[in-house]
Amino acid sequence: MNKIFSVDITGKHNFLFVGEAGSGKSEVAINFARHLVEMDDKPVHFFDMDMTKPLFRSRDVMREIESLGIIFHHQEQFYDAPTLVGGVARLLKDEGCYVVMDIGGNDIGASAIGGFAPKVNNDYTDVYYVLNSYRPWSDNLDHIDGTLSAILRISHIKLEKVKMISNPNIGLTTSADEVIEGNKRMAEMIGLYKDIEFLCVKEELYEQVRNDTKIPVFPIHLFLTYEWNKV
Template sequence: MDRILNIDITGKHNFLFVGEAGSGKSEVAINFARYLLEMDDKPVHFFDMDMTKPLFRSRDVMNEIESLGIIFHHQEQFYDAPTLVGGVTRLLKDENCHVVMDIGGNDVGASAIGGFAPKVNNDYTEVYYVLNPYRPWSDNLDHIDGTLSAILRISHIKLEKVKMISNPNIGLTTDAAEVMEGNRRMAEMVGPYKDIEFLCVRKELYEQVKSRSNVPVFPIHLYLTYEWNKM
């Protein structure tokens, strides 16, 4: 995995990932936790805050995440009953570690962090909104605005805290041309309002995309796939 992601996270130690189910949010969050672990000697705590029931959750690959040296936190659920993960408040305040939070898809999942808003809307926390223009809920600005507004309303996160992450893909068969076209669409939709912080791409396509992109490119390893392929 490439160790260099040319974004400024100086003074930041909390990183929250939000977005609709199916955007690739959990995949990006896992890879970002790994990136933090490789670039710094601080311990990395990963919180699976997903209280909804999407297709995949980061806890599905908990053992693999822990094998990287990442400290994994989640709360077992009884059927679909919502639960809260312990230790969030304490670790969000701890400057001696990194916290990565994978927040459940859409506004229902985002309710998990509403009570932590004062600790999220601060200078040492980044909030990333993961978008995939190939998904129906992110294919136009109205859909993006509707979903983001609902997430912000229930989570109490301030709009100015949110940074956009482009994750254009149509699955395991995605090629470099499709990544670039999806990113172009995303830039056209959100560019007038928000810059794209970085572009995510499957690591096998990284070199092809990096030379063609005008934003930082983040190569990711796929942990969560339908076929459970480790690419």
């Protein structure tokens, strides 16, 4: 069990991760699903709903995800043509399991969840918006507001459902100082807008970062580095 990370999910069993392409939401979603497996014995279903890009998708490490005890769902695509993953509606209603959904980047990707809005805008679902202060679309409040507004408009998710996740990084070489600085900058930008629910950091940087913030720090393992393709 991951005892060094704690976030209140009382009464929740569905968790959706949205955000701009490149924010790191797939990585965060995979790690959150792993966290659920470690903290409870309920089945954890993971839906890869990302239909907007050919790289850095959860399905690329499907076998590794399944080895963690996570039930993986996705739909094969032909030349990245939009597809609908089966089983979403049924499992979103099932209180006997957890559902983690990795929604495609930006408003185009978010369209995949629009038809399920009535099953998302409820008390047992959390929607996490992943922000990376080092990406150009998250470098000021106007960009954040514009992207988030477009995602909410097409997905029909209510603004009050959204919780902000800070994931400041510049890739594999990210330092602890860059994480701390990026998170502070993000907190200042959205301070009057939303609170940050938790901060994501590479697991090897956790000890260097955890005492520099008052919000929960989520140590994540990097699955989507594509180093596995070089072994």
